[in-house]
Structure formats: structure tokens, C-alpha cells
Amino acid sequence: MKKDNTIFIKNTYYMLSYAFSVLKQSNYDEIEGEDFDNIHNLFAAILSKGLSQQLKQGLYREYTNQTEDLAVMHGKIDMQGTIRNKIARKQMLTCNYDALSENNLLNQIIKTTVLMLIRHADVDIEYKSILKKEMLYFSDVEMIEPGAINWSTIRFHRNTQAYRMLISICRFIIEGMLLSTDKGGYKMATFIDEQRMSRLYEKFILEYYRKEYPHFDVRSSQIPWGIDDDMNDMLPVMQSDITLTYGNRVLIIDAKYYAHNTQSYFGPNKIHSSNMYQIFAYVKNKAYEEKTSSREISGMLLYARTDEAVQPDNEYRMSGNKISVKTLDLNQEFIAIAAQLNAIADELEG
Structure with missing residues (x-):
């Protein structure tokens, strides 16, 4: 298929707008009016708008299991950890407990995708600046190995419906741009990949x-x-x-x-x-x-x-x-x- 600079970038936005009807909401109106010189800027703009909207509602949190050495008991005592502390003469209890955390798969995917865009040379500084500011709210969220994401296992429920479009865009970006390098890292490839664009x-x-x-x-x-x-x-x-x-x-x-x-x-x-x-x-x-x-x-x-x-x-x-x-x-x-x-x-x- 043609390279991305021979296809109207704006038309990719319109295609996405129908595929993800949320893009027709008023907070995305200015994206429709912008002229993008490459597909990377388009996706950076869409993600920055979507994240801005999500941050107003708050990041999704879910209960995750935590293990921590504490001075007083919280949750359940981890006997092996507590014994190790006793041997080391530490007056601490190792405890297992569940806590609400923003460090979950959905937020990890978003953070990983955004950092990929921030590192991309074709993304303009204005979009990078916006995305960097939004990433300050993800300070407690870990990165995830992009190639290890099992997209088929992701399920959305009442509390995560607002993430559906963001995660779909992230998947399109990661699957369409990701290539393994000789050094085991990652670099960006073209978005115009037949399989992804076909979908x-x-x-x-x-x-x-x-x-x-x-x-x-x-x-x-x-x-x-x-x-x-x-x-x-x-x-x-x-x-x-x-x-x-x-x-x-x-x-x-x-x-x-x-x-x-x-x-x-x-x-x-x-x-x-x-x-x-x-x-x-x-x-x-x-x-x-x-x-x-x-x-x-x-x-x-x-x-x-x-x-x-x-x-x-x-x-x-x-x-x-x-x-x-x-x-x-x-x-x-x-x-x-x-x-x-x-x-x-x-x-x-x-």
C-alpha cells in the first residue's frame, strides 16, 4: 500500500472517528481542524486529548496484592518473610494485603505507548510537551514489555469503558509501529502495515x-x-x-x-x-x-x-x-x- 505521506493523514483520523465514535465528541473537535504532516503527530494529538479527558475523571485503579515490611500488622502475615526479618534482627512484620493501585495493565499500556511516541523523532515538540505533563500523573505506573501484551485477554467493564478507545489506539500504535532491534530494544516502523490498516x-x-x-x-x-x-x-x-x-x-x-x-x-x-x-x-x-x-x-x-x-x-x-x-x-x-x-x-x- 502507499506510504503514509501519500495518503491524506486527515482521512486516517476520519476512519478512526467512525471506528471509535468517541472521537466525534466535542473535546476532539480541534483535532479535526488541524493539519498533520505525519501520522505520528495525529496519534499523539488523539492520545493527549483522550488522556486529558481521562485524567479529569481519574485514572482507573484496581486492587493489587502488595507485600511490605511493616511495624504493625496489616492484612495477612507472610511467615517466611517475617522469619527472615527475625533472623536479621529486624523488628518488622512482612505483610500481604490488597490495595487500590493505578499500576494496572490498562495504565501500563497507555504509559508505554505514550513514551514510545515521546521518543519518536517525528512527533512535534508541542505534542511531546503535553504528553510529558500528562505522564506526571503516571509516576506510580510501571512500563510494560510491548511485545508481551496479550491483547486478547483484555476485558472492559463498567469502570473501564472510558479506556476502550484509548487502549484500541494504543494497540494500533504498538502493533503498527513496533519492530525489534538487533540490540533487543525497540524502534518505530511505519504505521501503514497491511494487516493493521486492513482491520x-x-x-x-x-x-x-x-x-x-x-x-x-x-x-x-x-x-x-x-x-x-x-x-x-x-x-x-x-x-x-x-x-x-x-x-x-x-x-x-x-x-x-x-x-x-x-x-x-x-x-x-x-x-x-x-x-x-x-x-x-x-x-x-x-x-x-x-x-x-x-x-x-x-x-x-x-x-x-x-x-x-x-x-x-x-x-x-x-x-x-x-x-x-x-x-x-x-x-x-x-x-x-x-x-x-x-x-x-x-x-x-x-
């Missing part, structure tokens, strides 16, 4: 239609296999990126963010075969599921446009279903991006 691209399209077309049924849904019996053991899950339903029409969109949208083996450019097989399977199995209804099932491969000369823009009729292949040009003003997405919805509405 954001999918989420952006899904949330755009949810927000802008509330009269549509918009979801990322599983499609059952059209089997003739109950033998579905070991069949993979068919999970659509975006499914739009309006009236008796259903459009299954598979969002694709690649460096190359077509493939060529000593001949003309062709659509990626695996992509076409995938959307064909989605459409035909969805049609099988809806065989007793009058719904019209269609599919679309929606590629993020690259700067290659050949871009897919085709429409096919396959066994009674329409399957199209389109590109979404992210390298233009957002109003034009929205117009492309709106045209897809307008066609579905008919």
Missing part, C-alpha cells in the same frame, strides 16, 4: 454505514454453510466484513486493503482468485439460506485503491447473483470518500 479499513466501512444509514440493517455477520444434512464438522466459519440489508436486498461487502489489488502471472492483471472464491462462497451460501425468501443477494469486493495503473472495477452475474469488484480511493478529501460509499448505498436502495 481499520473494515471497521471504518462498517461503522460508516451504521452511522450514516441507520435505516439499513448493518452488521458483520456469520453466513451458514448451505449443507444438505447436519454434517458441518470442521467447516470454517464464514464471517462477512460488512452485510447491508435494505428491504428485500442484501449486499455482502468484503473489504480488502492490499499493496496490490490485482495479480499478474506473465499475462493480464486478474482479481485475486482467493478473494473471488471467498465472496462467491459468501453470496451463494447466503442465497441458499434465503432460498425461501424473495431477497436479492449480491456481493462486492471493495479494495482500497492503490497507485497502480490497473485497478479493478467490474461487475459480474454469477448463477443469478451480482458480484462486483470496486475500489475506494482514500487519497482524496473525505467528502469524496463519503460520496463513493454513499453511491454504494444508493444503489442498494435502488
